[in-house]
Amino acid sequence: QVQLVESGGGLVQAGESLRLSCAASKSIFSINAMGWYRQAPGKQRELVARITRGGSTNYADSVKGRFTISRDNAKNTVYLQMNSLKPEDTAVYYCNADRDSTNYWGQGTQVTVSS
Numbered sequence: 001q002v003q004l005v006e007s008g009g010g011l012v013q014a015g016e017s018l019r020l021s022c023a024a025s026k027s028i029f030s031i032n033a034m035g036w037y038r039q040a041p042g043k044q045r046e047l048v049a050r051i052t053r054g055g056s057t058n059y060a061d062s063v064k065g066r067f068t069i070s071r072d073n074a075k076n077t078v079y080l081q082m083n084s085l086k087p088e089d090t091a092v093y094y095c096n097a098d099r100d101s102t103n104y105w106g107q108g109t110q111v112t113v114s115s
Helices: none
Strands: 004-007 010-013 018-024 033-039 046-052 057-059 067-072 077-082 091-099 102-105 109-114
Touching: 004 091, 018 033, 018 091, 018 109, 033 067, 033 077, 046 067, 046 077, 057 067
Parallel strands: 010 109
Antiparallel strands: 004 018, 018 077, 033 046, 033 091, 046 057, 067 077, 091 102, 091 109
16 A cells, blocks of 8 residues: 655645645555645546656646656655646645556645736
């Protein structure tokens, strides 16, 4: 089983930046892929960014050019750097890990962007 702990959420103004962190209890080397999802009130959970074991990345169109997903294998941690934040980025952000055909989720961290 993989445990995920997120941190870095908070309240910021539009145009500012945040960096989210997700620490995994297992080596990232053993995890097929990790990603960040978000869910705003009244909306479905959506993929924000994803990185595979091989290093390939995917981003939602709405965050391309503003968000960057990265990883530190030695620290078993995945990051989401969020720049030029907009009010529409406001949501609960969840870390996800895919290991041995099983999905694991973090508890979520709130990101609120004021105009």
